[in-house]
Amino acid sequence: MNRVFRDPVGGTLFPQGSVVCIGAFDGLHRGHQALVRQAVTDAHAHNLPAVAISFEPLPREFFAKETQPQRLMLPRDKVVGLRRLGADAVGLLRFNAAMTQMSAEDFVNEVLVNRLRANAVWVGPEFRFGHRRTGDMAMLRAMGAEKGFRACEIEGVAVGDARVSSTGIRAMLAEGRFDEVERMLGRPYAISGRVVRGQQLGRTLGYPTANIRYGHYRPALQGIYAVRVHGIDAAPKPGVASFGTRPTVNGVEPLLEAHIFDFDGDLYGKHLEVAFVEKLRDEVRFNSLDDLVLQMRIDDAQARAILGMHPNSDPLKVN
DSSP states (O other): OOEEEEEESSSSSSSTOOEEEOOOOSSSOOHHHHHHHHHHHHHHHTTTEEEEEEEEEEHHEEEEEEEHHHHHHHHHHHHOOOOOTTEEEEEEEEEEHHHHHHOHHHIIIIIHHHHHHIEEEOOOTTOOOOOGBBBBBHHHHHHHHHHHOEEOOOOOOEEEOOOOOOHHHHHHHHOOOHHHHHHTTTSEEEEEEBBBBOOOOHHHTTTTOOOEEOOEESSSSSSSEEEEESSSSSOOEEEEEEEEGGGGGGGOOOEEEEEEEETTOOTTEEEEEEEEEEEOOOOOOOOSSSHHHHHHHHHHHHHHHHTHHHHOOOOOOOO
């Protein structure tokens, strides 16, 4: 099926019924995965489509007054990840002023019953919904009994003694704790996107990069990193990446720039995934491009060592 829809209200999308799971799903960590898989299993048992419901922008982004909150995952990657987990359809519902005014009762009636014909609704712990977050699990169960759907809640997921949460993962990324992040996600933290043309400054300086935009979103990490890049060949390629606003050249929007070691092919338009391995340093403004190039050579050597590569014969040589 692989349907993606945005409108929360309108004609019935699944007249035969559906099994729904609801969440922000930022990062698609192990807790999110458990929720989606439970809904998918339930859907298969009842021969119904599994529908994953999220919101775009995320509610926390919509309500942010000044500084945008950090985001772990771009919308496209969320849709791809939900499909890989088995969702037959994904609703990225428009979270706008009208949505904030929708009562919990109207959300159930208009979205879950009329739009989706929900047979079951799966949510995570402490789920709240509707205007001023007045809807909770007790209301969902009561309305489900009245409207003819099951309301189901999964328990939180823990890794060791730590509960898995997007908030916790953001804090770990800020501190460069990538091993712990991988345990929370069940995979290395990565950002993917299509390679776009930049100013080609890196090529001029001897370090050509594959550039991936992050749009107007605020990333959960910034700095210089040892990385592995997927999507070029069957095996990932090692490299070093800068992720930030490029203060030395007065950049504004966040840009992921990955320099792939010992590679000189054309990647424009190719979809790549950049997996973060270890942080080297913070992003800083340099007084000159010469100072920047000197630091780039040092970053190159450090990243090669972290990734188990033989260093260049001269670590300060410009490639």
